Amino acid sequence: MLMDNGNHRCQGEQIAAYLDGELDASAGALFEQHLLECRVCNAELNAQRIFMRELDATLTLAPDLPLPRNFAQIVAARAESDMRGVRDGSEHRRAFRFCLILVLASFAMLGAAASKAVFFSGRTVANQIVGIFGLLWTTLYDAAVGLTVISRVISGGLIPESPFAGLAALLLALGVVLLSLLISSYHRHHEMRLSRVVSRITWG
Amino acid sequence: MSMIASATLWKDATDRDLVATATTGVEGSFEELVRRYQRPISAYVYRMVGDYEAALDLTQEIFIKVYGSLARYRSEFKFSTWIYKIAHNSAVDHLRRNAGRERSLSSGIEGDQYELPIESGGLSPEQESERKERRLEIEAVVRSLPNAYRELIVLRHSQDLTYEEIVEVTGLPLGTVKNRLFRARDMMRQQFIGRGITSM
Numbered sequence: 001m002l003m004d005n006g007n008h009r010c011q012g013e014q015i016a017a018y019l020d021g022e023l024d025a026s027a028g029a030l031f032e033q034h035l036l037e038c039r040v041c042n043a044e045l046n047a048q049r050i051f052m053r054e055l056d057a058t059l060t061l062a063p064d065l066p067l068p069r070n071f072a073q074i075v076a077a078r079a080e081s082d083m084r085g086v087r088d089g090s091e092h093r094r095a096f097r098f099c100l101i102l103v104l105a106s107f108a109m110l111g112a113a114a115s116k117a118v119f120f121s122g123r124t125v126a127n128q129i130v131g132i133f134g135l136l137w138t139t140l141y142d143a144a145v146g147l148t149v150i151s152r153v154i155s156g157g158l159i160p161e162s163p164f165a166g167l168a169a170l171l172l173a174l175g176v177v178l179l180s181l182l183i184s185s186y187h188r189h190h191e192m193r194l195s196r197v198v199s200r201i202t203w204g
Numbered sequence: 205m206s207m208i209a210s211a212t213l214w215k216d217a218t219d220r221d222l223v224a225t226a227t228t229g230v231e232g233s234f235e236e237l238v239r240r241y242q243r244p245i246s247a248y249v250y251r252m253v254g255d256y257e258a259a260l261d262l263t264q265e266i267f268i269k270v271y272g273s274l275a276r277y278r279s280e281f282k283f284s285t286w287i288y289k290i291a292h293n294s295a296v297d298h299l300r301r302n303a304g305r306e307r308s309l310s311s312g313i314e315g316d317q318y319e320l321p322i323e324s325g326g327l328s329p330e331q332e333s334e335r336k337e338r339r340l341e342i343e344a345v346v347r348s349l350p351n352a353y354r355e356l357i358v359l360r361h362s363q364d365l366t367y368e369e370i371v372e373v374t375g376l377p378l379g380t381v382k383n384r385l386f387r388a389r390d391m392m393r394q395q396f397i398g399r400g401i402t403s404m
Contacts (some may be wrong), residue, residue: 012386012390013385015386016382016386016389020367022366048389051393053382054338055342055361055389056205056361058338058342058379059342059361060361065243065247065250065256065259067242067243067258067260067263071238072236072239072242075238075242075263075264075267076234076238076267076271077237078268079234079267079268082268082272106388127362
């Protein structure tokens with residue numbers, strides 16, 4: 001805080017620091033030199049000195065707050081039973097390691113206890129997958145059987161049930177093949193004859 | 205071990221010795237530390253919070269915190285400054301938590317106040333009465349200061365801490381401490397003038 005003395009502005013804090021004995025030797029000497037010339041600072045110094053003396057007298061002399069009997073003993077006992085402190089870093093780290101080991105061991109034991117349930121659920125899933133594949137296989141098998149039955153029924157209608165049915169079918173197939181060969185041979189000869197007749201007429 | 209025997213045993217030990225022995229779990233050493241600082245710390249806390257019961261609870265809480273932090277105490281610092289720092293932080297936290305109540309304290313409605321005793325020192329009844337009246341005025345003016353100013357006035361004038369120690373306790377820069385102390389004193393003087401007390 002600045003105080004105006006007409007010629008220049010003085011630092012109020014300097015006066016307080018001087019009275020508190022907080023100025024070093026050189027700053028103190030400079031301030032004392034300044035006091036010889038500055039009436040404003042001189043008056044302020046005296047006012048502050050009286051005030052601070054009164055303040056010190058009141059605030060330092062006063063107070064003994066009445067404390068309960070054995071207060072120190074009670075507080076010390078409570079503090080010593082409070083286990084939140086007085087542990088150094090290495091002790092914290094060791095405690096952390098112990099906690100970590102205990103946590104891992106707990107997880108391992110929980111895992112062992114839960115393994116039956118895990119295996120049981122795995123087996124159930126596998127059974128369900130096998131069931132789905134079984135259903136698909138059964139569906140395909142039944143479809144194949146159905147087709148076989150239908151084809152048999154149809155073929156049973158066309159081919160009579162007899163010991164020579166197979167031979168008859170073979171002969172029939174052979175006949176069909178021979179007939180087709182004969183028809184194609186006939187058409188070839190007919191085309192050749194027709195082309196000869198056309199050429200004779202043309203050259204004629 | 206009886207209280208007297210314990211006090212005698214630790215009488216010559218420094219604060220640092222007591223901290224070292226308390227950290228290793230030697231019985232009675234922490235109790236001696238509490239015994240040494242219970243009065244200044246409780247008085248400081250009371251001046252900060254202005255409530256007797258709260259001051260007692262806070263003082264107890266502070267010593268429990270101190271015990272829990274002993275392992276972190278570095279012997280290059282003064283133990284008194286360190287413990288005041290813990291007390292200061294606890295008091296400031298308490299004031300923040302009870303901001304509403306604190307306002308009522310500054311307006312003078314607070315109920316659970318204790319009148320701090322003062323030694324008469326062979327004064328006449330008139331002088332004693334006058335002194336008591338003056339002291340009550342000063343206490344009232346200190347209580348009416350904003351927290352930021354009150355804490356510095358109490359640390360400087362009640363606990364007799366140097367500027368450097370106040371800087372360590374409060375964590376404020378030296379310039380701010382100087383400035384606030386000056387302003388706080390100025391504010392108090394203005395209040396005294398406002399109350400018609402011109403002799404200060």
